[in-house]
Amino acid sequence: MADSPEHKFISEALDLALKIYSETRLLGLSEADRRSFDYGCLLLRDASRPLVSQVLWSHAEGIEKDIRSLIFDGGSSLKLYFVRDRIKNRAKIDEVLNAYRSEPSTKDLLKGLRIIPIPEGFDADKEAERQWMQKYLLESVSSDLLFAVVFGKLTHDDVRRFSLHGGPLGLKIAALQVIETAKHLQEHGPSFEAAVGSKGSPLREVLAMLGGIGLIMSPGFSTVRLPTLKGRFLLDLARLLTFERGSRTSWSPETKLILKHLRLEPDAGWQEELTISQKKASPIDDLLNSINYARRQFDIDIMENLDANNPVFHTMLALENYTDGPYGSYPGLTAALWNDPDDFVRFGTGPTDT
16 A cells, blocks of 8 residues: 555655755765665664654554564664544553563663654645644654654753853863864873873862763773763864864854754854853853863863864774773773663673673
8 A cells, every 4th residue: 555645754754854854964874775664764873773653644553563673673773653642642652652661571671762752643735734834843853753762862951050160261162072083092190180180189070070970981980981972972073063163154053053052042152252141041152151261271172173174073983992902891881881771772782782
């Protein structure tokens, strides 16, 4: 039986939403074999995440089969299920999911699965409704997929707390950059202090703030500092803002989507003359100011290795930088430190794996 216009539109709208976000260069998007599913692709950021999606619009009797196909698909780590929002459909989905959750052998298979309800009355033949649905799916992809998993779960409160931290201007960006780009582990000692260009209580307070927000982490109770996926994303977002601030006269539409999700003022960052207190009141201006001072005061430039002609703001997580070398056998230091209980992607196994 041929798919309905609504069914086809939802898969096409998902593809467009992911392509819009990939224009930020904060993630990569590659084609992949969708196999028996309605849509398939590869999301590239920190790891290669195969994504598949299925749409349920007209055939409610297919819910159990759809969910089974999605969660047992060993070739994908992210699974989206777009479902026509009816009471009958919700009840069946709850029944099926509860059955899998109740079994220890299957509950972990639900990681990476996202159920996205689609308003029941959607009519793909009406242009106004198509426009509304495209916007709705764009926002759903942002909140339920990208910021819930792929972007390290960075939130408005995280950015705000980072902005409000005082201390020497530029130090928080400098410390985070040194930790993120190190070719070996960074233990809080003389070599780390020399790399950052700071020591004593200002640096200790910055490290405490970065750890408190979840931008860095330490295995066990050690003084070794490691970047988190959230910290890596904040730095990449900072690079994107810095690049656009120097090459445009306003943020790109795609960047504004990111700022909107983080509840950051989309017009901030473009005034030339601001006081320190005004910059502190604006997370975007504080971030740009911190980047500037990290370069001027600590000789640490987060844009140093960026290709201005083809800027890419995402990379794969180079685990070997942290798990190999002099600290490779550090107690509690395994690739599983980067695992997220809500993410099917596993960077490794070990005592912190869940």
